[in-house]
Amino acid sequence: MTKKLELTLACGDYEIVRPLKEGLVRPDGIELNILTGADSATRHWRFLRNEEYDIAECSASSYIAARARDLPFRALPVFLHRRFRHGFIFVNTSKNITKPSDLIGKRIGVKFYLVSAILWLRGILENEYGVPHKSIEWFAELDEDVAFTPPPGLKLTRLPDDKSVEKMLADGELDAVLHPDIIDPIINKDPRVGRLFPDYKSEEERYYAKTGIFPIMHVLGIKKALVEQHPWIVPNLYQAFEESKNLAMKRMRNPRLVPLAWYQEAWEEQERLLGPDPWEYGLGERNAHNFNTLVGYSHQQGLIDRMIPLDELFLPVSQGRKRGKFRT
Structure with a gap:
């Protein structure tokens, strides 16, 4: 029997991670123990201060500060939480x-x-x-x-x-x-x-x-040592989070799931104002502008001593041009 790499992931209990939590999506070669019980402030502290989790949703601003201090963390461009402020x-x-x-x-x-x-x-x-x-x-x-x-x-x-x-x-x-x-x-x-x-x-x-900014709040942090030992887990995790989000969005299109009288109208308004995928992952043009703005604020306010480029902040998740889709 093939043995999978067992990792602990701490994150919020979001609809977009439900398929991962329920086992409908499984990252190739990885067995995730998913913890969703901690509030954000506690989870971020336990990850960035105590290194208690292998992978964790964590504060984007705190992660930027951690990278500026060369703390042993890296991140994937998976943005589980955004919010206008x-x-x-x-x-x-x-x-x-x-x-x-x-x-x-x-x-x-x-x-x-x-x-x-x-x-x-x-x-x-x-x-x-x-x-x-x-x-x-x-x-x-x-x-x-x-x-x-x-x-x-x-x-x-x-x-x-x-x-x-x-x-x-x-x-x-x-x-x-x-x-x-x-x-x-x-x-x-x-x-x-x-x-x-x-x-x-x-x-x-x-x-x-x-x-054009829908502010990114959190990134998906991962221990540096884990990436160095098993570099293959990075694209596998990224693909699993993408698949989980896509399944969740298909599910959430059903207005019967949510006890709101005008849920469908709210969904359509979001698409009209923010586009078809305002929760997108990766470092496309919109997300790059979004995150570079946050890095700029960190630098402007003296929290970091230089503008850190995105390729230092985020691990590459590409599997090659026009590659990454599963085919039999």
Whole structure:
């Protein structure tokens, strides 16, 4: 009996990985033990700090910082999580913050400083709205996935364990919070907290129309030693993730699967605005522009000391021109 290489993969419990998780798709020569129980922040820490998994979905911004420090990780251009971020700028409603420039000079909280959502938002605020990241006093709740020393001129305070940026925002200790998730005061409809962009979807549509960017949040990280020992696993994993996504998208076209009244309309709107495959993998022109923008923000904000080219950040997944499709 052929023995497969047993590897542990940690990732989110997404529809696009369901076929892998359920065994409908199996990477050639690999037996995956798939773990989906950890939240993103915990998974990224356990991979980048402790090297607990062979393969893991991890923060794109933290991975860029890890590569700049030559930590023992590589990545495949598999992007399991993307999200527009204009709707994740939350403000205290008593502070008269109604437009991006009102954030200049303010006290802003973040869950942690390096996380992709916050790097995207700092970059967007600076480059699209003229809000310099160094004009803000930052307060971070958690330590980072990758250790880093704040660059000169950055005002960053690490909060004690008994402080929460969400509560500090509601109580008025912070003027605003940038967060990767919808915060509890918004969920609970706390009148003390609102969004900087109440009509954030329209703002995100304008951003996409201008830039063509549907922001990449996460990459598929893999241990460097594993790639060096078994280089063949890279294209095999990539093909399996592509197949899993394709099967998932075919399944999700059935509006009966989702308990939303206007699901079909939402699906058609996404295709109209973002194209037929906004979740595409690989380093085609759109994804290259997308990720190079994030690398540029990292460099602009002093998190890395040079612009790292994409061929240093991502492993090659090509199996040769016009090759890679299975034929009998």
